[in-house]
Amino acid sequence: MEDRYNPHQIEEKWQRYWGEKGLFKVVEDPAKKKYYILEMFPYPSGKIHMGHVRNYSIGDVVARYKMMQGYNVLHPMGWDAFGLPAENAAIGHKVHPAKWTYDNIDYMKRQLKRMGFSYDWDREIASCHPGYYKWNQWFFLKMYERGLAYRKKSFVNWCESCKTVLANEQVEAGLCWRCGTEVRQKELEQWFLKITQYAEELLKGCDELSGGWPEKVLTMQRNWIGKSYGAEVDFPVADSDKVIRVFTTRQDTLYGATFMSLAPEHPFSKELSAGTGQEKDVLDFIYRVSREDKIERSAEDAEKKGVFTGRYAVNPFTNDKIPIWVANFVLMEYGTGAVMAVPAHDQRDLDFARKYSIPVKVVIHPYDGTLDEDTMTEAYVEEGYLVNSGQFNGTNSIEALDKIAEYLGKKGIGKRTVNYRIRDWGVSRQRYWGTPIPMVYCDECGIVPVPYEDLPVILPVDIEFRGDGRSPLPETESFLFTDCPKCNSRARRETDTLDTFVCSSWYFDRYTCPRYDKGPLDKEAVNYWMPVDQYIGGIEHAILHLLYSRFFTMVLRDIGLLEMREPYNSLLTQGMVIKDGAKMAKSKGNVVDPNDIIDKYGADTTRLFILFTSPPERDLDWSDQGVEGAFRFINRVWRMVMGNLEKIREIPPYASGETISGNLRDLRRKTHQTIKKVKEDIEDRFHFNTAISAIMELVNTIYQFDIENEKEYLALSVLREAIETVIILLSPVAPHICEELWEKLGGRESIIKVPLPSYSEEIIREDTILIVVQINGKLRNRISVGASSSEDQIKKAALNAPRVKELLRDNEIKRTVYIPGKLLNIVTN
RNA sequence: GCCGAAGUGGCGGAACUGGUAGACGCGCUAGGUUCAGGACCUAGUGAGGGUUCCCUCGUAGGGGUUCGAGUCCCCUCUUCGGCACCA
Numbered sequence A: 001m002e003d004r005y006n007p008h009q010i011e012e013k014w015q016r017y018w019g020e021k022g023l024f025k026v027v028e029d030p031a032k033k034k035y036y037i038l039e040m041f042p043y044p045s046g047k048i049h050m051g052h053v054r055n056y057s058i059g060d061v062v063a064r065y066k067m068m069q070g071y072n073v074l075h076p077m078g079w080d081a082f083g084l085p086a087e088n089a090a091i092g093h094k095v096h097p098a099k100w101t102y103d104n105i106d107y108m109k110r111q112l113k114r115m116g117f118s119y120d121w122d123r124e125i126a127s128c129h130p131g132y133y134k135w136n137q138w139f140f141l142k143m144y145e146r147g148l149a150y151r152k153k154s155f156v157n158w159c160e161s162c163k164t165v166l167a168n169e170q171v172e173a174g175l176c177w178r179c180g181t182e183v184r185q186k187e188l189e190q191w192f193l194k195i196t197q198y199a200e201e202l203l204k205g206c207d208e209l210s211g212g213w214p215e216k217v218l219t220m221q222r223n224w225i226g227k228s229y230g231a232e233v234d235f236p237v238a239d240s241d242k243v244i245r246v247f248t249t250r251q252d253t254l255y256g257a258t259f260m261s262l263a264p265e266h267p268f269s270k271e272l273s274a275g276t277g278q279e280k281d282v283l284d285f286i287y288r289v290s291r292e293d294k295i296e297r298s299a300e301d302a303e304k305k306g307v308f309t310g311r312y313a314v315n316p317f318t319n320d321k322i323p324i325w326v327a328n329f330v331l332m333e334y335g336t337g338a339v340m341a342v343p344a345h346d347q348r349d350l351d352f353a354r355k356y357s358i359p360v361k362v363v364i365h366p367y368d369g370t371l372d373e374d375t376m377t378e379a380y381v382e383e384g385y386l387v388n389s390g391q392f393n394g395t396n397s398i399e400a401l402d403k404i405a406e407y408l409g410k411k412g413i414g415k416r417t418v419n420y421r422i423r424d425w426g427v428s429r430q431r432y433w434g435t436p437i438p439m440v441y442c443d444e445c446g447i448v449p450v451p452y453e454d455l456p457v458i459l460p461v462d463i464e465f466r467g468d469g470r471s472p473l474p475e476t477e478s479f480l481f482t483d484c485p486k487c488n489s490r491a492r493r494e495t496d497t498l499d500t501f502v503c504s505s506w507y508f509d510r511y512t513c514p515r516y517d518k519g520p521l522d523k524e525a526v527n528y529w530m531p532v533d534q535y536i537g538g539i540e541h542a543i544l545h546l547l548y549s550r551f552f553t554m555v556l557r558d559i560g561l562l563e564m565r566e567p568y569n570s571l572l573t574q575g576m577v578i579k580d581g582a583k584m585a586k587s588k589g590n591v592v593d594p595n596d597i598i599d600k601y602g603a604d605t606t607r608l609f610i611l612f613t614s615p616p617e618r619d620l621d622w623s624d625q626g627v628e629g630a631f632r633f634i635n636r637v638w639r640m641v642m643g644n645l646e647k648i649r650e651i652p653p654y655a656s657g658e659t660i661s662g663n664l665r666d667l668r669r670k671t672h673q674t675i676k677k678v679k680e681d682i683e684d685r686f687h688f689n690t691a692i693s694a695i696m697e698l699v700n701t702i703y704q705f706d707i708e709n710e711k712e713y714l715a716l717s718v719l720r721e722a723i724e725t726v727i728i729l730l731s732p733v734a735p736h737i738c739e740e741l742w743e744k745l746g747g748r749e750s751i752i753k754v755p756l757p758s759y760s761e762e763i764i765r766e767d768t769i770l771i772v773v774q775i776n777g778k779l780r781n782r783i784s785v786g787a788s789s790s791e792d793q794i795k796k797a798a799l800n801a802p803r804v805k806e807l808l809r810d811n812e813i814k815r816t817v818y819i820p821g822k823l824l825n826i827v828t829n
Numbered sequence B: 001g002c003c004g005a006a007g008u009g010g011c012g013g014a015a016c017u018g019g020u021a022g023a024c025g026c027g028c029u030a031g032g033u034u035c036a037g038g039a040c041c042u043a044g045u046g047a048g049g050g051u052u053c054c055c056u057c058g059u060a061g062g063g064g065u066u067c068g069a070g071u072c073c074c075c076u077c078u079u080c081g082g083c084a085c086c087a
Helices: A007-021 A050-068 A084-093 A097-114 A130-145 A195-209 A215-225 A251-256 A267-273 A279-291 A347-355 A397-411 A500-505 A523-529 A544-559 A594-601 A603-613 A624-648 A662-685 A688-704 A713-730 A735-744 A791-800 A802-808
Strands: A034-039 A072-074 A149-159 A164-166 A183-193 A227-236 A243-248 A259-262 A306-314 A321-327 A338-341 A414-420 A439-442 A446-449 A481-483 A490-493 A534-538 A571-574 A577-579 A768-775 A778-786 A815-819 A823-827
Touching (some): A007 A097, A007 A735, A034 A523, A130 A149, A130 A544, A183 A279, A195 A215, A195 A227, A215 A571, A227 A306, A251 A397, A259 A347, A267 A321, A279 A306, A338 A347, A500 A544, A594 A624, A603 A624, A603 A735, A624 A735, A713 A735, A778 A791, A791 A802, A791 A823
Parallel strands (some): A034 A534, A259 A321, A768 A823
Antiparallel strands (some): A149 A183, A227 A414, A259 A338, A439 A446, A481 A490, A768 A778
16 A cells, blocks of 8 residues: 555546546536536646746635535636737747647646646637637627627827837837837827727626625726716807817816817827918927827826917807917827816816916815915815805805706706716737737728628638748738628638637637637537526636626627626635746846746645635735645645544544543534534635645644544544545545545545535534623733623623632722623723 | 825735634745755744743834734824816
């Protein structure tokens, strides 16, 4: 018999067993309660890192725990397989992105299997497979039909040298990350998905998710959606029939608008200045601003700059002529791209007014103190009452918001409105390794969608790669040219590909029916499994992925494919893996390779360490000594079983009936306390660290259990119950060693099939309880009393204790506070 | 600047609704075992005083509520995260 713990032999054995038995394969079973546990699928970058190991270890414990509770558990895994690094590999190492990606998938899959994760690999998906991305295209067409996918011009980061669009993250200090060329803003035609149409529902949904999702994430999403209440107001342009519409949240300050600011991109900026003598200055200004990238332009200390257009608008309330300026800080994308400027009550406007000597007019008066419009340097933004505001003088500024909004409507010069910060989702990418956008451009018919029956538009694989990072698609004639689906004349395909966030917006749905080919989703399967009961992943996706996938879910529901409104019932965002005070990163040289840890200690130790060291939502500080400690504990469990194996192999666990007392009863109590603690820690809080420490305590207690004097059957059965409990409770965390020990104890089938033990409050109850005695809130004594003692009995016992007597002596007892079963506080002053 | 989270031994972290602060683990110390080392087993381990036992202090700092505060309230400091000209 193998006496020493040999993790590699054991782990290989059980991984093979699980695979051969197909233990983690699931099918829909309406008779069973379903549980869908999902971890964010990885990008196949080459190797699994510790962040993955942590994410998937957490998920695996939950999955196995739920399986042992008898749920029908869906626990899938797949690959977020499109993306830029694959293209860089093609350029750098002359490997085709497809080969690079699939090789990485093979390798990483082997790594995940070595960790012993309980995935149903039959449901594996890779988003770069035509069988998957075909449905990205299908959804795109559906959205196009519904007006949810549309094309418009927009400004993007453009690198002239690489001739490509860059994502914001790829612009470093205003320079292209790859070649160092200065990035500039370029206006390009791009495809957008109309997420703004769902802004209100996405926002409302945040309230429903509250409780299941971390508040932090919901707050970030709410801020991102950025709903604000205000009004639209029309300002006529003087000596013209043009009207400038502004959005404001401060219609109460309308009388104080002394100028107007337009975004440089606003069409009126050029138009109004034409022929005014200011034209050249305005054009120069617009050009200069356009050369700055977004990051630079929105930097914290960016100077507020502007130029006068030479024209005036009319304040509809005062009929004053106010100058129209173009200002660099006004954003075309927000509101209407035009702002009424109230310098007395907005800091930006005040800075701007002072710089260009524009008048300041106070219209909100503080309830205490005064403002001097000639000298003030800080805008007054608090509540006050209205002055210089005609019929509204004296009105409280908060009340005025409503009254003025109403008045605007009545006068027909504006209306109450809400505005959202969120913009439509730009999904065009000038890249090769992505989902081709299924659109065709025909000189005769214009933009024509590819018919559904022609999907998928296959991404050509036999292709020549350029060295400069540009997508090869526009130069691949076999792909580029096609026949117009409408008129059959020669047409060009769209050569942009879809943002990879499209893939991750519905992959969880596809896991429920990964090979279904009659449509994107098998309604029966998807509505059996969805929504995801527990989603686990990094906080870095708090906004983009988690918002996009909520949006997709709503659209798919409206198409009729889904029944639920939200994809993830409950979300756990796990912390980062830290070493030496910094996130593990190649550049910091503090990376720990999971392979090395598994080689040295095995998967069970790796999992145990990661789960024991911190609660999941916190950052995890890597410690080599901590791993040693985890390994030591695993060995301790091994020896605990092996050392007692001879004695207890043929003994069944204690089944109540015979009365037990003394250390037998103590051990049994500890066993049941542990079951309760582990159950609560895992089910209520996902605090695996405290659950594991409770199991450690039980192991310590078993080691102290003096078996030499307890040779009789009863003692051994109690010991057997305790040892079985350790193995069963530990098995979701360290499944391999627990399977092995379970088998040695005589288990006939996988421990995953063994139901979790239940506890009895009766057994947990202590015979005697420890009461803390305080005098005036200070701990002075501890007394041990029978568990059924009354308050009076306890009080008497406490007052009779010599120590308490001595301390109290002549002091008068004013009152006592008794917390049942815990504490007695004697108050004397 | 705004919003949010956090701050507990030498270290990672416990303490769930206010009720024994420091569970569990790491590290360290001592004893046992061993030819020795390692491993293992047992015990101790917040600080200071007193050395069966007990006292004082102690959860970033200061105030408050309470019989009682790591936990609740107010102020300050530090760290981390998010947003950052959003009209």
